[in-house]
Amino acid sequence: NQHQSSRRSEVHQSIHINTSTTSLKLRILNIQYTYPHTNSISKMKTTIITSFFTFLILTISTCAAATPFLHDVQTKYAHQPTFLQAVQEMANSLQPLFDHETKGALYQKAFLILLEPERVISFKVPWEDDQGVLHINRGWRVEFSSVLGPYKGGLRFHPTVDEGILKFLGFEQIFKNALTGLPLGGGKGGSDFDPKQKSPQEIKRFCQSLMTELYRFLHPSTDVPAGDIGVGGREIGYLMGQYKRITNRHGEGVLTGKSVNIGGSYIRPEATGYGLVYIAKLAIEDVNGEDFLRGKICAVSGSGNVSQYACEKLLEFGAKVVSVSDSNGVLFFGDGDGMTREDLAVIMKAKQVDRSRLSEIEGQVSGRYIDGVSPWMMPEKIDYAFPCATQNEIDGIDIQQMISNGLKGLFEGANLPTQLAAQDVLKEHDGIIYIPGKAANAGGVGVSGFEMTQNAQKMSWKPEVVDAKLQDLMAGIYSQLVQSAEEHGSSLESGANLAGFTKVVDAMEDLGWL
Numbered sequence: 001n002q003h004q005s006s007r008r009s010e011v012h013q014s015i016h017i018n019t020s021t022t023s024l025k026l027r028i029l030n031i032q033y034t035y036p037h038t039n040s041i042s043k044m045k046t047t048i049i050t051s052f053f054t055f056l057i058l059t060i061s062t063c064a065a066a067t068p069f070l071h072d073v074q075t076k077y078a079h080q081p082t083f084l085q086a087v088q089e090m091a092n093s094l095q096p097l098f099d100h101e102t103k104g105a106l107y108q109k110a111f112l113i114l115l116e117p118e119r120v121i122s123f124k125v126p127w128e129d130d131q132g133v134l135h136i137n138r139g140w141r142v143e144f145s146s147v148l149g150p151y152k153g154g155l156r157f158h159p160t161v162d163e164g165i166l167k168f169l170g171f172e173q174i175f176k177n178a179l180t181g182l183p184l185g186g187g188k189g190g191s192d193f194d195p196k197q198k199s200p201q202e203i204k205r206f207c208q209s210l211m212t213e214l215y216r217f218l219h220p221s222t223d224v225p226a227g228d229i230g231v232g233g234r235e236i237g238y239l240m241g242q243y244k245r246i247t248n249r250h251g252e253g254v255l256t257g258k259s260v261n262i263g264g265s266y267i268r269p270e271a272t273g274y275g276l277v278y279i280a281k282l283a284i285e286d287v288n289g290e291d292f293l294r295g296k297i298c299a300v301s302g303s304g305n306v307s308q309y310a311c312e313k314l315l316e317f318g319a320k321v322v323s324v325s326d327s328n329g330v331l332f333f334g335d336g337d338g339m340t341r342e343d344l345a346v347i348m349k350a351k352q353v354d355r356s357r358l359s360e361i362e363g364q365v366s367g368r369y370i371d372g373v374s375p376w377m378m379p380e381k382i383d384y385a386f387p388c389a390t391q392n393e394i395d396g397i398d399i400q401q402m403i404s405n406g407l408k409g410l411f412e413g414a415n416l417p418t419q420l421a422a423q424d425v426l427k428e429h430d431g432i433i434y435i436p437g438k439a440a441n442a443g444g445v446g447v448s449g450f451e452m453t454q455n456a457q458k459m460s461w462k463p464e465v466v467d468a469k470l471q472d473l474m475a476g477i478y479s480q481l482v483q484s485a486e487e488h489g490s491s492l493e494s495g496a497n498l499a500g501f502t503k504v505v506d507a508m509e510d511l512g513w514l
Contacts, residue, residue, distance in 0.1 A: 273309025275443015
């Protein structure tokens, strides 16, 4: 009601029970407003109601659709709905293995073992702001699985971080790393520290304090963190500097995502975004047999590294990129010929150098800024979607909107950005290509693995060498998806889960861990 300039308001309320999956889907308060001054549609969701029903949807859908042998896990971790969502999404894909006549019990046993992290480390992170005021945040490292190699996964700095979020991310990381073919286990870490509105000196002091506790758990053969949301090259540099200062060990590959100046790899910042587009290219040409992305309308969410370099590669392949976003709104480029290289340069400077919001650069780019929406709410034609922001950013209503706008494929640059209800909708449309994050965004950890190799060899590979290896890695991942999907008569999404899981289980058997 506070938007008094609204010309139109539509409220849609429905409850839909899908008896085939025994999952309850709720669509509550999908409120649309038309603003005269922007001539666009903004879908506003009441924050409290959305938060409550997001929790309710995840809890009901995961518990109601739970595989019976997961009942104890569902009960034990009912307070970690995002982790349970990841577990159920994986379990749904693995059902053919769980039902296997001779090995079903073995696969169930392995899954239960993999659901529990090998180790969860939690600690306090005290730091002082520029006024000398003491703050204390919480830090975690979830060392989930060392079956295939040292724990590998990023560090996330965001106020929503807690043990459940990191367990969800670490669990996904196990199977993502398995798909790369590199000897990497799975892990994740981070803190509920919010880097927004913090000065560079405050961020440096926080990173140094966190590494003062974390360093004792790191080793190239034990645990090798990288970056994630809120942790970029600057933060990795601060963390590495403190590690060197404390340990007097230099040249060790205990962190990846470093700048080239301090032992990092070329193409590492670009790797997740580039790899995302490489695997999308392979899938589109394989499934649709068309000239990849040239002239196709592509919506991208987020404006961090993954989003930026996905946009860069999409523009290189001739796509029409119509959006990037942050937590406040969307920069929309769909009114003309799409984002230009000059637009992208402005966005990169804003995010990598100036640390500014997208709303602050509206006058510097050809697009227009729309407050309070995501790219998935726009009533515009979309050929391909690249969600690169965060988990659960696409709900069932959003995916219906995109399908009605002509969606042909969805490729996840973020980790689990598509809610279970939206995944169910996608599965009802066989013609839409859907590749989940554990496959689509594996290029980042793949090049992290290459960085570890370069550190061990005391060498630095040329950019073109790393890029060629990245393309080969993504081709190998896509080949695994196709092979597994054909073998089990499933989708590419299920093929990713099946391929990653069976590789880990085979290794567990070889180690005598089953």
